[in-house]
Structures are given as structure tokens and as C-alpha cells.
Amino acid sequence: MIPAEFEYSKANTVDEAILALSLSEAKLLAGGHSLIPALKFRMSRPSMLVDISRIQELKGIHEEDGEIVIGAATTYAEIMADDYLRSQLPFLAAGTSTIGDMQVRNYGTIGGSLAHADPAADWPAMVLATDAAIEVKGPEGKRRINATDFFTGFFTTALDENEIITAIRIPVPPEGTVGTYQKFAQPASRYAMVGVAAVKTPGGKVRIGITGLTEKAFRASAAEEILSGKALDDNNIDAAVEAAFRDTEPMSDRFASAVYRKHLAKVYLRKALLEIA
């Protein structure tokens, strides 16, 4: 399988990448593990690829202004190995280790995953549950998009055409925060048939991000409301699981029917809530 022809350039800085994007029908290339398969099938035929994988300012994890800042071009393998992130929110490393396989994790990036917005990708659920902001930069400068506003539909996001994701900013969790990511993986691709990320703060606030179920990742707000400030006991968990997906219309495909997906979502939401109870 051979992609159609395109031009290729390597960007050394974010501003160079933004400029290249605005000059042509270019597409950004990070890890390439979603884009290159699409090029091979010729589902995507950009005239130019701008390689952002070596831009230093997009790499690595650090703390700044009370936020954990993950550079957009940080790979999954780097996320899993980061001691600081593991000390703050260990479930993010564990959740990342469920993505694809070792080779994919060595090259795929968090920014690529969010920009691609595959309805079965894992990180969308994790940015929702951690109340992250997606930091983006375009010709007009920087802005922050709340994770809850970022995913707008099937493979679509709130990113403007010439914008690039620069970082994922997660509020440093108050001490005693617990989180988990529970996933039923599609057995062949290991994408999420259903993935549930759940976080509970010491103040009793619960946030739940769901992926795989519908055409975009979302917060399970009905369940969050039932649980906030309450004990995560059997009664409350039952009520939350019952309410969570009452109005959701799950996807249906050759891997799982809508009815089965909804059933999985309930089972995995319960698992997640028991984990953080």
C-alpha cells in the first residue's frame, strides 16, 4: 500500500509549523500512527506534510502554574515512563499502557490522538475525567479549549484549520485524588470498544469520561451529579449506572451492536466506580 504523492517538510518550531499550515493544504504529522494508515488507504490525500515530531517545545512533561503540562508531541511511551506524572495521577500511565501495542506506544503521541479524535481512542476519556484544557496555537496566538468543548463530533474537534495543539494542561490534583481507567478493548485492534475514566477528589467530586460508546467522547454528567458529594456505596453506584446512559445513542458496528455497547458501558462504569470508591 503506497500513499499518493505529497511534499514533506520538517518544522523546527511551533511558529514554523503554523506558517507552513497556513501556506498550503498541509497536514501535521506527529507519530503518524493514525495519519500514515489513512494515507496508505488514500482516505487522506494532503498535498504537504509538516513533521512536528521533533519540535522540542512540544515534548516532555512538567509542572507550571498549578498544572501538569504534557507537550503535544510527547509519545505514549514517554508518558508511561514519566515519574512526575506517575506520582500525581498514576492511572494516566496505566491507561496509556492499554493503547494499541508496544510499537504503537513508542511512536504515537497524545496530541495526535486528541486531534484525530477517533471515537474509540483512549486519551479523550482521560482528558475529560481530569478536567484538562487543550492548549492550542494558531496565526492569532494561543488559546485554551476545555476538554469538554474540544470533541465536537465523529473525528472532529474545536481546532481551527491552522491551529496546532501545543500542550495538554491538567490541574494538579489535590492530595488524595484517585482515578482509574477501565477499558474493554476490541480484541484485534485494542482500541476501546468502551473506555471509562473516572476521578474522585477528596472533596467528593466525581468526574467521568466515556469513550468508544458514541461518535465522540463525553462526560457522563447525569452519573456525576448523582454521585457528587455522596458515598460511592452500592445504592448510589446502582443509581448512577442506571442514569448514566439513559439518553445516549451508542454506535453500532460489526464489532458491537448498540445494545451490547451500552451494556458494556454500564459494566465498565460500575467497575470504574468500584475502583475509586
Next chain:
Amino acid sequence: MNITINVKVNGVKYSNTVEPRLLLVHYLRDVLRLTGTHIGCDTSNCGACTIHLNGMATKSCTLLAVQADGMEITTIEGLAKDDQLHPLQEAFRECHGLQCGFCTPGMIMTAADLLQHNPNPNEEEIRTALEGNLCRCTGYHNIVKAVEFAATKMKKEVAV
């Protein structure tokens, strides 16, 4: 516009001018004639094309040759030292870790990455590490045994 890339493959430096759309696996097989790296699928699932890029296992069918510019690549051809097979190669032979052998180069390159990071993996860790490599012949059991065998052998070599 074609692009000139400089790479080091199995310790040898190469400089080639390639089309941006050339996949790394095609560069290795068709330009350098290193045909030990296989192509088993179109969907990035089978792992037969696994190589090391700067020491890390990656699927060379899902990378462009231009992305490897400036990097070091190891393919299955680069594992043996002179006449001495790599412990993993020896282990696959010893434990019958292959039948047709099509998946073997990829299996070995992935297992080599695992053993670099975790010289003492248990069975579950081996199976998890090999999730991105498919074998249609062996049923995997002997592959897992081979990786365990190689790990033991490599520890002994370090101890000596």
C-alpha cells in the same frame, strides 16, 4: 520534491534521495535490499515489519523513510555478531519458536526491545509485549518459551 536522508542501518551509514511517500519498510527492503524485515498486512496490525529506530521497536510500515532521517536503525540482519547468533535468534531455534518463519524477524525485534527494558519478564509481560505481533503458525507458546530462554541466557552472559 525528493528528500535526501542520512541514516545508519545496522552500523552502516547510508545517504539516499527518496520520495517523501516512501515507507520506511520499502526503503529497507527495496532500496537497501534488507529483506529480513517483512510486510504482513496493510493495517499496522501484524508487526512483521518491526525494526528498532533509535533503539525502540517500531512498525516500519507505519513510518515514512523521511521520518527516520538522522536516526539509527537496527533490523533483524543487524542482531547477529559475526557468526554468533543473538541469544533471541538462538532461542527461537532451540525452542521451536517458529514454523514458517514469516513473523519471526518482527517477533525477535519486539522481544529484543522488551528485554532491553525488562531483562527478567514473566510470561504475562512477554505476552503483553508481543501483542502487536501476529503469528499464524505457532500458537505463540513456543515463542513465549523462546523469549524466556533468551532472557535466562542473556543474564548468564552478563554474569560471566
